[in-house]
Amino acid sequence: MDLWECLVNPSSEECKSLLKKHLTPERFEKLKERETKYGGTLADCIRSGCKNLYCEVGIFTCDPHGYTIFADVIDDVIKDYHKVDKLDHPEPDLGDLENLTFGNLDPSGKYIVSTRIRVGRNYDNYGFPPILTKDQRLAMEATTKEVLLNFTGDLAGTYHSLETMSQEEQQDLIQNHYMFRVEDSLLGAASIFNDWPSGRGIFFNNDKTFLVWVNEEDHLRLISMQKGGDLGAVYKRLCTAIKTIEGSDVQFAKRKGLGYLTFCPTNLGTTLRASVLIKIPHLSAQPDFGKFCENLHLQIRGFHGTRTKGVDGIYDLSNKRRLGLTEFHAVEEMRRGVEICLTREKELEAAQKRKAQKRKA
Structure with missing residues (x-):
């Protein structure tokens, strides 16, 4: 072979x-x-x-x-x-949404640019990109549109097909971190971009604080996001969407001990990635920045996503663990890690100011 x-x-x-x-x-x-x-x-x-x-x-x-x-x-x-010894992922648990233990992580608005949480979901009666056909993608898109266009309240919105979207519109959405890119050689070799752009699209609620990617890596990516650090609001919105979709006739792929199944085995269990785009120029300049975040179970990404670099001290920090803990605990772990990073950034910032004042004196 x-x-x-x-x-x-x-x-x-x-x-x-x-x-x-x-x-x-x-x-x-x-x-x-x-x-x-x-x-x-x-x-x-x-x-x-x-x-x-x-x-x-x-x-x-x-x-x-x-x-x-x-x-x-x-x-x-x-x-x-x-980094687990056995595959015993717990059953889904979104936590008590009426009594969340977290809210706005940065009320001052000085450090956190935006907050975002996403999960992946796949239908249990279709394959993943390596074996999907064009007709199957189109059928999934039709099923998904029917579900999404029945959303109400602050989730209500519109669906936009990539087949009818102009290049200018696509680039604008990519630049604003709303839409997926099509430039990855790893994904390309795994047939992610076959029959592009047929069967692909993006759903927005009217405020553009909730969106769904259709037929990117996974069949669905559900994303809740907004400017600033209000983690509680972002999480509640996502949970409402998850419950609404799973309350319909849709059945998602799961396996006991692995949780929700996705195209990539790095993203199983909760499939949840909670992240903040955060300004931490002092902390990120430290030689032990990577180890510092690793000890907090945080994953570091650059300003423009995977395999990119930070810009002006702005990085994307997210929970690294998705398997072996509940959805609620994954978000809690990210919250605790980000708060520690914020505390450390403020300490380093204050220390630099004191040094500058001494030099002036």
Whole structure:
């Protein structure tokens, strides 16, 4: 198999991916001929990782059934990436929305530019991008539109198809961090962009504080966001949307011990990513910034997302753990970490001011 040869070839010594680590020759021989009930194969799962040897993980999942059929390798990748010994993710728990323990993390508005929480969801009767057809994407889009256009109250809004959207409109949405990009080689090799832009679109509520990406990586990405640091408001809005959708006839892919299933095994369980775009020029300039955030279970991203750099001390900080804890606790963990970062930033800022005053004196 050409893909396998790319992965194990002696010239690929620079490859340190979890795929290479856990897809042993014995496992490859055992799994290479297997097929899921959706028609997915091992090749569909590992194609991107074999073509992009520099990647960290290297394996996507062809469809929900793939988590069972290829569990021999995928389960070990999941445990390794998420740093867990067993796959015993708890049942969903959004917490007590009437008595949340968090609200606005930055009432002054000086540090937090915006707050955002998203979750991924996938229908349980369709495959993931490596095996999806154009007709299947279009069918999912039609089902999704019907659900979303029945939203009421502050979730009510409109759906915009990428097929009818101009390039200028798309670029404007990307620049304003509303819409997904189509420039990633890892995702491209995993067939994310097949039949582009058919079956893709974006739903906005009227205030543009809630949106849904349709057929990007996952079938759905539900996103609640707004300017400033009001984490409580952002979380409540997202939870209302989740409950509304799951109260319809829609069935999402789940597996006991793994929670909600997604295209990428790095994003399982809650699938929840709570983040703030935050100005921390003093903290981010510290040599131990990365370790500081890692100890708080925070993930650092640049101003423009994954694999980008910070701009003027502005970074995206989010919860790193998504598996093994509830949705509420994932947000709480992010909240605690961000508050510690804010405290440290203020301490460093004050120390710099004191030094400047001494120099003047």
